[in-house]
Amino acid sequence: MNTPAPPAGRAPRQHPFWQLVLARVREFYREPEAIFWVYGFPILMVVTLGTAFREKPAAAIAVAVEAGPGASRVVAGLEAARRSFNVAVAGAAECRARLRAGQCDLVVAAGADAPPQYEYVFDPNRPESRLARNAVDDVLQRAAGRIDPAVVADREFTEPGGRYIDFLVPGLLGMSLMGGGLWGVGFATVDMRIRKLLKRFLATPMKKPHFLLAVIFSRLLFMVPEMLVLLLFARVAFGVQVYGNPVVLLMLILLGAETFAGIGLLVASRAATLETVSGLLNLVMLPMWVLSGVFFSSDRFPAAMQPVIKLLPLTLLIDALRSVMQDGASLWDVGWQVSMLAVWCGVTFALAVRWFRWT
Amino acid sequence: MSAAVCCSNLVKRYDGRPPVEAVRGLDLSVERGECFGLLGPNGAGKTTTIEILEGLLPATSGEVEILGRRWGREDDAIRQRIGISLQETRLSEKLSVLETLTLFRSFYHCGIAPEEALRRLGLEEKARAWVGKLSGGQKQRLAVAAALVGDPELLFLDEPTTGLDPQSRRQLWEIIADFRRQGRTVLITTHYMEEAQRLCDRVAIVDQGRVIAHGAPRELIASLGGEHVLEFTLEIPTADGRPAADALLSLPAVSDVRIDDGHFALSVTEPHVALPALLDHLKRSGHELTSLTTRHASLDDVFVKLAGRRLDAEAAA
Numbered sequence: 001m002n003t004p005a006p007p008a009g010r011a012p013r014q015h016p017f018w019q020l021v022l023a024r025v026r027e028f029y030r031e032p033e034a035i036f037w038v039y040g041f042p043i044l045m046v047v048t049l050g051t052a053f054r055e056k057p058a059a060a061i062a063v064a065v066e067a068g069p070g071a072s073r074v075v076a077g078l079e080a081a082r083r084s085f086n087v088a089v090a091g092a093a094e095c096r097a098r099l100r101a102g103q104c105d106l107v108v109a110a111g112a113d114a115p116p117q118y119e120y121v122f123d124p125n126r127p128e129s130r131l132a133r134n135a136v137d138d139v140l141q142r143a144a145g146r147i148d149p150a151v152v153a154d155r156e157f158t159e160p161g162g163r164y165i166d167f168l169v170p171g172l173l174g175m176s177l178m179g180g181g182l183w184g185v186g187f188a189t190v191d192m193r194i195r196k197l198l199k200r201f202l203a204t205p206m207k208k209p210h211f212l213l214a215v216i217f218s219r220l221l222f223m224v225p226e227m228l229v230l231l232l233f234a235r236v237a238f239g240v241q242v243y244g245n246p247v248v249l250l251m252l253i254l255l256g257a258e259t260f261a262g263i264g265l266l267v268a269s270r271a272a273t274l275e276t277v278s279g280l281l282n283l284v285m286l287p288m289w290v291l292s293g294v295f296f297s298s299d300r301f302p303a304a305m306q307p308v309i310k311l312l313p314l315t316l317l318i319d320a321l322r323s324v325m326q327d328g329a330s331l332w333d334v335g336w337q338v339s340m341l342a343v344w345c346g347v348t349f350a351l352a353v354r355w356f357r358w359t
Numbered sequence: 360m361s362a363a364v365c366c367s368n369l370v371k372r373y374d375g376r377p378p379v380e381a382v383r384g385l386d387l388s389v390e391r392g393e394c395f396g397l398l399g400p401n402g403a404g405k406t407t408t409i410e411i412l413e414g415l416l417p418a419t420s421g422e423v424e425i426l427g428r429r430w431g432r433e434d435d436a437i438r439q440r441i442g443i444s445l446q447e448t449r450l451s452e453k454l455s456v457l458e459t460l461t462l463f464r465s466f467y468h469c470g471i472a473p474e475e476a477l478r479r480l481g482l483e484e485k486a487r488a489w490v491g492k493l494s495g496g497q498k499q500r501l502a503v504a505a506a507l508v509g510d511p512e513l514l515f516l517d518e519p520t521t522g523l524d525p526q527s528r529r530q531l532w533e534i535i536a537d538f539r540r541q542g543r544t545v546l547i548t549t550h551y552m553e554e555a556q557r558l559c560d561r562v563a564i565v566d567q568g569r570v571i572a573h574g575a576p577r578e579l580i581a582s583l584g585g586e587h588v589l590e591f592t593l594e595i596p597t598a599d600g601r602p603a604a605d606a607l608l609s610l611p612a613v614s615d616v617r618i619d620d621g622h623f624a625l626s627v628t629e630p631h632v633a634l635p636a637l638l639d640h641l642k643r644s645g646h647e648l649t650s651l652t653t654r655h656a657s658l659d660d661v662f663v664k665l666a667g668r669r670l671d672a673e674a675a676a
C-alpha cells in the first residue's frame with residue numbers, strides 16, 4: 001500500500017505512533033491516584049524498610065531472672081558487664097510468659113552458689129534468643145572467674161555499599177519495575193479492551209504494531225522518572241550510592257521496564273476482564289516476589305532450584321542492578337543478564353503481538 | 360460503479376451454550392450516495408450485521424463487499440475510506456476532545472482537521488474539555504466526529520442517537536444529511552421509526568437475523584394500504600360483544616384492521632371518509648368510545664404488520 005501525499009488544503013497529520021504514546025502519557029499523568037501509587041508507594045517502601053533496617057546501636061538484650069536466692073548475683077553480674085542488658089526479676093511462671101510473648105530473649109534461673117550454677121531457658125528458633133544466651137553466658141562465666149586465653153579485637157562492618165539498605169534498594173528498584181510494567185500495561189490494556197476502545201482503534205487504519213509499541217514505550221516514560229526519584233531518595237535519606245556507571249544503570253532500568261511491559265502485554269493479550277488479568281498478573285508476579293531475591297539473596301534457595309531462579313526476569317534484573325550499584329560492575333560483567341533480559345523482552349513481545357485480541 | 364455495501368447470505372453464529380444464530384442469511388445492498396437504515400428491535404442482529412460489514416467480526420458464512428473490495432485482502436484500503444461509530448465505546452476520559460480527535464486523525468492518510476470535525480458537530484466550546492466531563496449526548500457527537508476525521512466515503516453509525524434528547528437528535532440528523540448531500544454513503548442502525556423515516560432513503564427491517572422488508576420508507580408505508588391509522592379503544596363492550604373485525608373492514612376507506620387486547624387500529628386511506636363511517640357504525644352497535652386518535656402510518660406499523668408485534672415493545676419495556 002503506497003502512501004498518497006495529503007491533498008492540498010487538507011490537514012497535515014501527526015505521526016500515529018507519537019500520538020498514541022502521547023495519549024498514554026497524558027492519561028497517566030492526569031490520574032492523581034496513579035501518580036501516588038507509582039511514585040509515592042516505592043518511596044514509602046524504602047522509608048519503611050530503610051528505617052526498620054537502619055544500623056542502630058546493638059539493642060539491649062532483655063533478660064528475665066527468676067526470683068530466688070541467686071537472682072541478685074545474676075543481676076549484679078549483668079549490670080557490671082560492658083554490654084547493656086535489660087534485666088528484670090520475676091516469678092518463674094511470669095518469666096516464661098515473658099519469653100513466650102517475646103518481651104524478653106532469655107530467662108536465667110540461678111542455682112547453687114559454689115560453684116555457681118545457672119539454667120538458661122531460650123528459644124533456639126529465635127536468633128536474638130540464641131544470641132542472648134551466649135552473651136549472658138559469657139558475662140556470667142567471666143564473673144565466675146573464666147579467663148579468655150585468646151586476645152581478640154572487634155571491628156564493626158559499616159562500609160557503604162555493604163549495608164542491608166544498599167542491598168535492598170536495587171531489589172526494590174527491580175520490584176517496582178516489575179510491578180509498574182506488569183500492572184501498568186496489563187491493566188490499562190484490558191481496561192481499553194473492556195471499554196471497546198481497542199475495537200474502535202481496530203476500526204481505523206491504525207497499524208497494530210504502532211499501538212502495541214506505544215503501550216510498551218510509554219511505560220519507559222513513567223518508569224525512568226520513578227526510578228530516578230527512588231534512587232535520589234535512597235541517596236539523600238540513606239546515603240545509598242551507585243558505584244557503577246550511571247549510564248549502564250539507566251540501560252538496565254530501561255531494559256527492565258521494557259521486559260516487564262512486554263510480559264504485561266502478553267498476560268493481557270487475551271484477558272477479557274479485570275479479574276482475569278489481575279489473577280494472571282499475580283500468578284506471574286508471586287514466584288518472582290518470593291524467589292528473585294528482593295529482600296534477601298536468592299542464593300539461599302536450594303541449589304536444585306537455582307537454574308530456574310537465575311532465569312527469572314526479576315532475578316536477572318536484580319542481580320544486574322546489584323552488581324552495578326553495589327560492586328560497580330561494567331556492562332560487560334552483566335552481559336549475561338542483559339542478554340537474557342533482552343530475550344525475555346523480545347519473545348514476550350512477539351508472542352503478545354501474535355495473540356493479542358482486539359475485541 | 361459497485362455498490363457501497365453489498366452482502367449476501369450473511370450468517371453469524373455465536374458459539375456458546377446454547378449457540379446463538381444472530382444473523383441468518385441476510386442480503387443487503389447499499390448504493391453509493393444513499394442513506395440506508397437498518398431497522399429492528401433489540402437483539403434483531405443489527406449490531407452483529409454492521410460489525411461484520413465493518414470488518415470487526417468474522418462472519419460464519421456469506422459474502423461481503425465494501426466499496427468494491429473485500430475484507431481480508433484490502434483491509435487498509437477499506438479502512439482508509441470508511442468511518443465508524445460503534446454502538447458503545449468509552450473513549451479515554453482523561454483526554455480532551457481535541458486530543459482525542461487529533462489521535463484519530465493521525466491514523467488516516469487523508470482527512471479533515473480535527474477542529475473542522477469539532478465545528479461540524481458543534482463541539483468547539485468543548486475542545487479542551489476532558490471526554491469524561493462531557494454529557495452523554497456530547498459523547499455521542501464526539502463519537503461521530505471521530506468517525507468523520509478520516510473524511511470517509513462511507514459512514515457506519517450504530518445507533519448514534521440512542522439516548523439523545525430530541526434537539527440533539529435533530530442536530531445529528533442534520534449532520535448526517537449534510538454528509539449525504541456531499542454524495543457520500545451512510546449505513547445507520549436505529550430503532551427510532553421517525554429517525555429512519557426522516558433520514559433514510561431506504562431501510563431494511565430486520566427481525567431475528569433476517570430482512571423482513573426493505574425499500575423506501577414511503578413505499579413500505581404505502582404497502583400497508585393506507586397512509587393513516589385510526590386508533591381507538593372502547594368502553595366495556597356491551598352484551599353483544601366487540602365490533603367484529605369483518606364489520607370494521609367493510610367500512611369505506613378502511614384497508615386493514617388490527618385488534619390487540621381491546622386496542623383497535625385501522626389502516627385508512629382517507630380519514631375524512633372512514634371516520635364518520637366508523638362513528639356511525641359504533642353508535643348503531645351501541646359502543647362507547649373512550650379514546651380516538653388519528654395519525655400518519657409509520658414504519659412501526661409496517662413492522663407490526665410483518666412481525667405481529669410492536670417494534671419498540673422491548674425497548675419500551
Ligand SMILES: Nc1ncnc2c1ncn2[C@@H]1O[C@H](COP(=O)(O)OP(=O)(O)OP(=O)(O)O)[C@@H](O)[C@H]1O
Nearest residue numbers: 373375379381399400401402403404405406407408
Ligand atoms: N458476543 C456474543 N456472544 C453471544 N451472543 C451474542 C453476542 N453478541 C450478540 N449476541 C446475540 O446475538 C443477537 C443479536 O445481537 P445484536 O447485538 O446484533 O442485536 P441488535 O440488533 O444490535 O440489538 P440492539 O438494538 O439491542 O443493539 C442477540 O440475541 C444477542 O444476544
Ligand SMILES: [Mg+2]
Nearest residue numbers: 405406407446
Ligand atoms: Mg445493537
